[in-house]
Amino acid sequence: MLRARVPYIRHSATQVLTRRGPRPVQLARYSTPAEPQQVARISGWRRALQAIGRLTIGTVVLAGAGFYYVAYQERTPGPQLPHDPTKKTLVVLGSGWGATSFLKKLDTTDYNVVVISPHNYFLFTPLLPSVSTGTLSPKSIISSTRYITRHKAREVAVIEADAKSIDSVKKTVTFSDSSDIKGAVSTTTIPYDYLIYAVGAETQTFGIPGVKEHSCFMKELHDAEKMQDRFLDCVESAGFPGQSPEEIDRLLHMVVVGGGPTGIELSGEIHDFLEEDLKSWYPELASRMKITLVEALPSVLPTFSKALIEYTVSTFNEAKIDILTKTMVKEVKEKSVILQMPDKSIKEVPCGMVVWAAGNTLRNLTKDLMAQFPSVQTNRRGLTVDGHLRVSGADGIFALGDCTATSYAPTAQVASQQGAYLAKFFNKLAKKDNLLVEKQLLETKEVPENQKEGAKDKLTTIEKHLQKLENPRPFNYSHQGSLAYIGSEKAIADLPFMNGTFATGGLTTYYFWRSAYLSNLFSVRNRTLVATDWIKVKLFGRDVSRD
Numbered sequence: 172m173l174r175a176r177v178p179y180i181r182h183s184a185t186q187v188l189t190r191r192g193p194r195p196v197q198l199a200r201y202s203t204p205a206e207p208q209q210v211a212r213i214s215g216w217r218r219a220l221q222a223i224g225r226l227t228i229g230t231v232v233l234a235g236a237g238f239y240y241v242a243y244q245e246r247t248p249g250p251q252l253p254h255d256p257t258k259k260t261l262v263v264l265g266s267g268w269g270a271t272s273f274l275k276k277l278d279t280t281d282y283n284v285v286v287i288s289p290h291n292y293f294l295f296t297p298l299l300p301s302v303s304t305g306t307l308s309p310k311s312i313i314s315s316t317r318y319i320t321r322h323k324a325r326e327v328a329v330i331e332a333d334a335k336s337i338d339s340v341k342k343t344v345t346f347s348d349s350s351d352i353k354g355a356v357s358t359t360t361i362p363y364d365y366l367i368y369a370v371g372a373e374t375q376t377f378g379i380p381g382v383k384e385h386s387c388f389m390k391e392l393h394d395a396e397k398m399q400d401r402f403l404d405c406v407e408s409a410g411f412p413g414q415s416p417e418e419i420d421r422l423l424h425m426v427v428v429g430g431g432p433t434g435i436e437l438s439g440e441i442h443d444f445l446e447e448d449l450k451s452w453y454p455e456l457a458s459r460m461k462i463t464l465v466e467a468l469p470s471v472l473p474t475f476s477k478a479l480i481e482y483t484v485s486t487f488n489e490a491k492i493d494i495l496t497k498t499m500v501k502e503v504k505e506k507s508v509i510l511q512m513p514d515k516s517i518k519e520v521p522c523g524m525v526v527w528a529a530g531n532t533l534r535n536l537t538k539d540l541m542a543q544f545p546s547v548q549t550n551r552r553g554l555t556v557d558g559h560l561r562v563s564g565a566d567g568i569f570a571l572g573d574c575t576a577t578s579y580a581p582t583a584q585v586a587s588q589q590g591a592y593l594a595k596f597f598n599k600l601a602k603k604d605n606l607l608v609e610k611q612l613l614e615t616k617e618v619p620e621n622q623k624e625g626a627k628d629k630l631t632t633i634e635k636h637l638q639k640l641e642n643p644r645p646f647n648y649s650h651q652g653s654l655a656y657i658g659s660e661k662a663i664a665d666l667p668f669m670n671g672t673f674a675t676g677g678l679t680t681y682y683f684w685r686s687a688y689l690s691n692l693f694s695v696r697n698r699t700l701v702a703t704d705w706i707k708v709k710l711f712g713r714d715v716s717r718d
Contacts, residue, residue: 241695245318252325258283260362261597262344264334265369266293266316268583269572271693272590273367274316279325281601285361289349291316291331294392295692296583298701300437300656302395303526304402304444305713309392311700314693334370334536339543339565342366365567367593368554370537372573372581375530381503386527389433398526402441403717405523406449409456422523423460426508428500429528430466431473432655435483437526438464439658442490446659448713463493463520465510467529470496472663474580475653476674479663483676486657503527531581537574540565552576558645560593569593579648592646603640606633654684 259282263270266288274286295312302309320327332346335358344366347358374390376382387398402425408414409422425441427434441462450457464471464487471494472480487494495510502509507521533541533553541548544564548555553576555563560575562568571593572586579585610633652666662684663676685705692698 238695245322245695248321251321251323252280254283254326256283258325259364260285261365261367262287262361262363263367263369264288264344265367265371265572266290267369267371267572267586268293268296269371269586269590270367270369271314271316271319272587273369273571273594274319274323274327274590275693276591276594276598277323278594278598278601279323279327281605282365282597283325284320284323284327285363286316286320286327286329287332287334287344287346288316288329289331289333290391291329293319293693295688295697297432297654297688299389299392299395300433300440302392303389303398303437304440305399305715306440306443306708307701307704309396311697311704312692313392314697318694337366337368337536337540337543337568339540339568342567363567365569365597368537368540368562368568368570368574369572369586369590370534370574372531372537372553373534374527375532376527377530379500379502381505382500382527385503385505386428386525389437389526389528398524400717401524402444403715406453406456406715407717409459409523410453417521419456420459420461421506421521423456424463424520424522425461426463426465426520426522426525427528428465428508428525429530430464430468430471430494430496431528432653433528434464434466434526435472436656437528438462438487438492439490439656442492442658443660444713446490448715451712452715461493462491463495463522465495465498465500465508467499468496472655475655475663475665476672478674479665479676483655483657483663486659486661490659492658500529531573533574540568550576559596559643560589560646584651585648588648589646596643599640599643603637606637606640609633610637654687656681656684 261282261284263273263284263286266286270286270288271293274284277284292313292315295314298307298312301307302312316329320329330346331349333349334344334346336345337343338345341362342364343360343362345358345360348354348356374388387401388394389398405422405425409419414422427438427441445457445460445462449460470480472483475483484494495512497513499511500508501511501517503525504519506523507519508525510518510520512518533551537554540562541554544562547564548562553574554570556570556575556577557563560569560571562570571589573581577585610630613630613633650667652664652672654662654664656662657676660681661677662681664674664680664683666673666675689698689701692701
């Protein structure tokens with residue numbers, strides 16, 4: 172059979188041919204080819220987006236690789252020079268701001284360094300109030316002392332122990348193991364050539380009855396953890412069935428004693444905890460919580476400008492935080508605090524918790540050291556030191572930080588700068604000692620006739636360097652500004668500007684406060700942990716559970 176001829180059909184962009192002849196068919200308008208300019212425009216945008224995408228991916232990959240490299244370098248320190256018996260021994264007491272700053276800047280090549288401290292870590296104290304309310308994890312604001320010492324040129328011995336006594340004549344330090352589990356040897360004595368005394372201070376209670384027994388301090392890491400636990404304990408006890416309205420009000424009344432930066436920041440953190448978390452999880456109790464700040468001086472934050480003090484007071488008033496100035500604490504009881512009001516009247520205020528953030532006092536070790544030099548160590552505020560931070564009357568002892576009596580405020584900023592200064596001082600001292608040894612060798616060594624001129628020139632150069640190192644500059648404090656968080660995502664800052672100060676406060680200052688503290692943390696690990704904690708709290712809130 173013959174197949175029927177199938178008509179040839181051709182499709183084109185403008186018409187369809189059939190057996191009946193050509194018939195134009197209009198295509199949909201969206202099928203019309205794009206104009207060349209439009210195609211070029213679309214292609215240009217596509218290329219730009221692709222370039223941005225590649226750049227973003229490349230940036231993320233490079234940043235991630237850089238972050239990993241820095242983190243890897245931090246946790247994998249290289250080999251160190253071993254202990255050298257020919258070098259002088261430098262003992263550091265403490266691991267606070269002064270001691271840690273000293274260790275970071277010190278060139279350990281020319282010394283055998285020993286660090287003795289009851290804690291084997293450095294605590295970033297400005298963020299301690301954030302730990303007390305769960306904003307930050309305790310581990311986020313501590314940095315191991317060994318992290319610093321393991322990155323030094325020569326081995327540094329780190330001993331977790333309590334210094335018990337110092338013999339300034341024999342130049343020895345006696346210390347004992349401070350851990351719960353002790354070995355066969357728990358007390359020992361070591362000699363020193365130089366002693367860096369940076370033991371800090373302890374909380375001042377002014378001999379007021381009940382402060383040690385019934386208050387929470389805000390000095391060490393365990394103080395912040397204790398306060399957080401007691402705070403939640405008060406809240407949970409207030410929610411226990413059958414509590415009277417008076418008892419609920421008492422349990423939910425938090426009293427903070429001390430109007431300095433620590434007391435102000437702590438009050439702000441408690442207020443944030445209340446507004447951002449407790450209102451959600453304890454709605455029946457949150458409205459009854461009360462915060463009172465007690466200060467003996469006429470105003471809070473005495474080191475800040477008047478404008479910032481007024482701004483802080485105004486912010487606290489809006490947050491319903493009571494400020495009692497010219498008010499003294501006479502006694503702290505288990506369930507109340509006795510106050511002497513501005514008019515000298517005595518008032519008993521029921522409360523669930525008292526947090527004590529009011530001043531420092533000398534440690535017993537410092538008092539014992541001062542007693543060895545009764546003729547020159549007469550200042551009750553602390554050790555008297557000269558311009559180079561040498562302890563008056565002592566040989567080879569240098570002191571810095573809160574244990575000294577200087578014209579500077581006992582702040583972390585002062586101690587940190589003193590530590591950096593002392594490190595430079597000892598670096599120059601080692602350089603001077605090396606030059607003296609080299610000079611002595613040149614003067615005693617027999618030099619060939621053809622090398623005498625060169626030796627003479629070298630000796631002249633050494634003498635010039637020695638003259639420069641002979642009179643080191645005394646310590647000079649450079650104030651870098653004061654910062655404080657006042658709650659409600661607001662902060663205040665007194666910053667040096669030109670020949671005066673620049674005072675600012677508010678949300679922008681709050682972000683500056685955070686960035687400044689992040690940059691001052693001692694390691695990438697701490698910066699990462701603190702930033703992560705802030706993000707976590709912003710997204711999920713603070714944890715109100717207790718173990």
